[in-house]
Amino acid sequence: MSNDDVQVAPGIGHAGLSAPDAEALDALMDAGLEPERVPAALRPRAARVAGILALLGHAAVDGRDRRVARVMGAVRTRADGVEQELCGDDAEALDAWVLAGFDASKVAGSLRARARAHQALADLVQSTPPVALRASDREGLIARTLAGVEQAEEINEEHFRLRAGASRVRWSDLLSVAAVFLIAASVLWPVLSTVRDSARRSLCGANMREVARALGGYSYDNDQMLPMATAGFAGGTWWNVGRDPSRSNSANFYTLARQDYVGLAAMACPGNPHAVTAPRSADARDWSSLEELSYSYRVMANAERELWGSPDRIVIVADRSPVVLRAVRGQTIYPHESSPNHAGRGQHGLMADGSAEWLESPVLASGDNIWLPKPIEILIDVVSRRVGLEPLQGTEAPADREDSFVGP
Amino acid sequence: MDRNSDERLVEAYRRGDTGAFRTLVDRHHDDLMRFLIRLGGDRQVAEDAFQEAFLQVHLSLGSFDTSRRFRPWLFTIAANKARDLLRRKGRRQTLELSAPIGSAGGGSGSEGGSFIDLLEIDIPSPDAAMEDRERDELVQRALERLSEPLREILLLAYFQRLTYAQIADELGIPLGTVKSRLHAAVASFAKRWQEVAAESKQS
Numbered sequence: 001m002s003n004d005d006v007q008v009a010p011g012i013g014h015a016g017l018s019a020p021d022a023e024a025l026d027a028l029m030d031a032g033l034e035p036e037r038v039p040a041a042l043r044p045r046a047a048r049v050a051g052i053l054a055l056l057g058h059a060a061v062d063g064r065d066r067r068v069a070r071v072m073g074a075v076r077t078r079a080d081g082v083e084q085e086l087c088g089d090d091a092e093a094l095d096a097w098v099l100a101g102f103d104a105s106k107v108a109g110s111l112r113a114r115a116r117a118h119q120a121l122a123d124l125v126q127s128t129p130p131v132a133l134r135a136s137d138r139e140g141l142i143a144r145t146l147a148g149v150e151q152a153e154e155i156n157e158e159h160f161r162l163r164a165g166a167s168r169v170r171w172s173d174l175l176s177v178a179a180v181f182l183i184a185a186s187v188l189w190p191v192l193s194t195v196r197d198s199a200r201r202s203l204c205g206a207n208m209r210e211v212a213r214a215l216g217g218y219s220y221d222n223d224q225m226l227p228m229a230t231a232g233f234a235g236g237t238w239w240n241v242g243r244d245p246s247r248s249n250s251a252n253f254y255t256l257a258r259q260d261y262v263g264l265a266a267m268a269c270p271g272n273p274h275a276v277t278a279p280r281s282a283d284a285r286d287w288s289s290l291e292e293l294s295y296s297y298r299v300m301a302n303a304e305r306e307l308w309g310s311p312d313r314i315v316i317v318a319d320r321s322p323v324v325l326r327a328v329r330g331q332t333i334y335p336h337e338s339s340p341n342h343a344g345r346g347q348h349g350l351m352a353d354g355s356a357e358w359l360e361s362p363v364l365a366s367g368d369n370i371w372l373p374k375p376i377e378i379l380i381d382v383v384s385r386r387v388g389l390e391p392l393q394g395t396e397a398p399a400d401r402e403d404s405f406v407g408p
Numbered sequence: 409m410d411r412n413s414d415e416r417l418v419e420a421y422r423r424g425d426t427g428a429f430r431t432l433v434d435r436h437h438d439d440l441m442r443f444l445i446r447l448g449g450d451r452q453v454a455e456d457a458f459q460e461a462f463l464q465v466h467l468s469l470g471s472f473d474t475s476r477r478f479r480p481w482l483f484t485i486a487a488n489k490a491r492d493l494l495r496r497k498g499r500r501q502t503l504e505l506s507a508p509i510g511s512a513g514g515g516s517g518s519e520g521g522s523f524i525d526l527l528e529i530d531i532p533s534p535d536a537a538m539e540d541r542e543r544d545e546l547v548q549r550a551l552e553r554l555s556e557p558l559r560e561i562l563l564l565a566y567f568q569r570l571t572y573a574q575i576a577d578e579l580g581i582p583l584g585t586v587k588s589r590l591h592a593a594v595a596s597f598a599k600r601w602q603e604v605a606a607e608s609k610q611s
Contacts, residue, residue: 084524084592084595084596084598084599085523085524085591085592085595086523086524086526086591086594086595086598087523087524087525088523089525090524090525090526090594090595091591093526094590094591094594095587098565098571098572098590099571101569101571102569113527114526114527117526117527117529117531118526118594120531121526121531121594121597121598121601122565122566124531124532124543124547124601125446125547125551125562125563125566125597126439126442126566126567138437138438141437141441141455141458141459142430142433142434142437144459145433145458145459145462145463146429146430146433148459148462148463149429149462149463149466152463152466152467153466244470245470246470
């Protein structure tokens, strides 16, 4: 009847227990391990058994509890949030603290202590981990981040250089081919080109009428405004076609297609070999390059009301500007040059009154050059009438309401 | 608006001032890294997400509306990047089966579904005796026991200090859901914190 006897017992059975101890253990088990509920005669012995059991069994019992707890914990982790709730005051304090801009000192007195507890909890999360333990780590990461951005920028520029390079090659190819072709077909050329040009010109004229209808619809629906997708250019460049719709005037014009006033096909001149007739993507906001663009649109530096429908002879849309094409490439401009869409023979101009006209020269009867804003026209007039001087910067705006000035 | 506000710096960077971008990266480094480490529980992932987030900021600069706040935009981008990275790594939330749960606080009241009373929970102040590293680890362990949506909303609220309406706007979920989710998130976190703190005392 020693403790040793009992020690062998737990979890195994009664083997080795003295008869009285075994009896006491059974009674204890029947009593739900509570010695007080064991019949008085057996109680002292049962109490001792219970004491030893408690002493030794702690780990075992606790171990089982832990296993159960672990499983419960796993289950709870999966479904957390379902069972945990803030007590009413804490919930109220949380709302008050958020409303006070996360400043516990601004929370009403009754909830302030709890709001501070929320703050302490947030601080606990926010102040750790100590990220700036080593300044070199911090600097290293910042340097890597900046280098990554720089690299992306270089790739981007490389892409543009390649594209610009490719188009230069294409131009010179075109020239030499054209030279050979000119000699070989010098007899046929005038006939063929006249036929082709007049076909293109009439298709282009039909486009102008479609665009005029679209502009009319847009302006009717939008408080007499012309299409404008950008917020003006604030003195920045507006010829970033395909690169930045917020700094591209053609994105303004593209609005007509994006909002289904007209199809892209009606904004593609057959005289432009790179014209596209379907949107590149559903969410496109602009043409993807200057080359794709067939028409130039009034430079929308500001939202101007009631321009469309006015009887003034202001050009709103025209065949694409050769001046912008040259200026973008940094070449000398020729202000009197006509659009490349129609082999330099002239261009269509869609007037504010909705009429489309064939203009043999970019200079209107009023003397206004549609490729340029007035200040540059005056400058050019003063210095020379023929040779381009300062190229267009791409930042200019129509000088005033009457100034016809289209781009890109 | 302050001349050096994030939004002004974004505008300056758009005009070609690269120094402005550096200032932005520098300014948000500490908070964003803490946020990302907390979100993913992995320093390497956090660093990658940090770099990708700023690259994305650079690439998307044209579409950023400077009348909005920069910081929530940055944190939302970063959270998306971190989520993608974790998914790519094939990491799922790991259940810490080895950790005993539920023995915290000693009372039976801490077991099972219950109401959390913050005043009964021991929350150390940042300058408490506990070591940085230890506290850091415990916070992470507690956070890892939260489900992903709860963890995200808790971190967004704590780090960005946004109003409910702003969080609803950023996450695109109804205001009422934000409120109830944040309540649940705070309650769960407090509870988990209590557990891990008790475990660490035991061991």
